[in-house]
Amino acid sequence: EVQLLESGGGLVQPGGSLRLSCAASRFTFSNYAMSWVRQAPGKGLEWVSVTSDSGGSAYYADSVKGRFTISRDNSRNNLYLQMNSLRAEDTAVYYCARWYISAITKYFDSWGHGTLVTVSS
Amino acid sequence: AIQMTQSPSSLSASVGDRVAITCRASRGIGNDLGWYQQKPGKAPKLLIYAASSLQSGVPSRFSGSGSGTDFTLTISSLQPEDFATYYCLQDHSYPLTFGQGTKLEIK
Numbered sequence: 001e002v003q004l005l006e007s008g009g010g011l012v013q014p015g016g017s018l019r020l021s022c023a024a025s026r027f028t029f030s031n032y033a034m035s036w037v038r039q040a041p042g043k044g045l046e047w048v049s050v051t052s053d054s055g056g057s058a059y060y061a062d063s064v065k066g067r068f069t070i071s072r073d074n075s076r077n078n079l080y081l082q083m084n085s086l087r088a089e090d091t092a093v094y095y096c097a098r099w100y101i102s103a104i105t106k107y108f109d110s111w112g113h114g115t116l117v118t119v120s121s
Numbered sequence: 122a123i124q125m126t127q128s129p130s131s132l133s134a135s136v137g138d139r140v141a142i143t144c145r146a147s148r149g150i151g152n153d154l155g156w157y158q159q160k161p162g163k164a165p166k167l168l169i170y171a172a173s174s175l176q177s178g179v180p181s182r183f184s185g186s187g188s189g190t191d192f193t194l195t196i197s198s199l200q201p202e203d204f205a206t207y208y209c210l211q212d213h214s215y216p217l218t219f220g221q222g223t224k225l226e227i228k
Contacts, residue, residue, distance in 0.1 A: 035217075037165075045157075045165065045208050047217040059215035062122065095164055105171040106212040107155045111164035 002027050002110040004096045009115030016086050016119070022079040022096030022112055030054075030074040033099040035108065036081050038092035038117075046092070049081065050099055064090075086119045093117075123147050123211050127220025133228040134199055142194045142223045144209035149189045153213035156185055156194045159222075160205045168207075169194065199225075 008020040022034070036048040049070040051058045058070050069082040079096055093114040100109045124147035134140050144154065152172035157165040167176045169185035172192055182197040196203055204227050209220040 044222040045159070045210075045219045047210075047219065050215070050217070061216045097164075105153070105174070107167055107170040107176075108157070108165070108210075109167055109176075111166075113164060 002098060004098065004110060004112035006094065006096050006112045006115035009094065009117045011118045011120065012086055013121050014087060014119055017082070017084045018086065018117060020081040020083065020094055020096075020115060020117070022081075024077045024079065024096075024098075027098075027110075029072075029077040033101055034070075034072060034079045035097050035099045036070060036079075037095045037097055037108070037111075038090075039095070039114075040089070040092040043092075048094070051079070083117070086117075088119050091117060091119045122216050123150060123213060123218055125209055125211055125218050125220040127209055127223055129223060130221060131224045131226065133226050135228045136199050136201060138199045140196050140199060140225065142207055142209075142225075144187075144192045144194075144220045146190045146192075146211055146213075150211050150213035152188045153211055154185075154187070154192050155210045155212060156183075157208045157210060158203075158205045159208065165208065201227075 003025045005023045012018050035050040049060045051070045055072045067085045071080045095114045096112040097108040098110040126145045154172045156169040159165040168179050173185045184195045186193050207223045
């Protein structure tokens with residue numbers, strides 16, 4: 001069974017930085033695009049970013065563009081999210097998710113349990 | 122960005138009821154839509170992809186329909202474990218966008 005384990009969440013002051021990690025196991029990590037999705041307390045799901053299987057391309061939500069950077073290390077089976085210039089509205093549980101892409105469809109087929117990021121002074 | 126408008130935002134129903142949740146896209150997305158279920162404190166779970174394809178292991182009481190701009194998730198006979206929040210997600214283009222969610226509660 002696919003395993004995705006997020007880490008790196010915590011309390012950070014507004015304007016600060018944080019780096020999230022997602023350790024992947026039990027599948028060939030380098031074969032899959034990967035994504036981050038977040039959920040503010042009591043709110044709905046918000047897609048954050050995606051990276052291709054090679055890490056050569058990435059896309060971002062407008063709300064984080066220019067502040068967050070997604071990356072991956074296929075040799076270590078890890079996905080990352082570097083978050084800079086954090087704001088109170090970035091407070092959320094951040095999920096790592098596997099983004100399955102085929103010729104005819106795309107979907108999130110596996111998710112981690114999430115890591116909580118709290119931005120507050 | 123494509124906007125996804127999901128309705129209703131909440132729904133009360135009883136075990137055995139048939140319920141439908143809809144999602145409308147701000148422009149045509151073909152069949153590039155998925156449905157996810159989320160229970161409190163848990164990660165979302167894929168139910169339907171490509172608008173109408175049932176994910177492996179998901180009970181057949183779940184079904185999806187629609188194409189273009191209008192989509193529906195139907196649960197044919199509600200079971201106790203189905204009370205959760207449901208989200209649609211368009212995967213037609215980046216940025217990906219979720220609907221606002223539908224909280225399905227026990228009547």
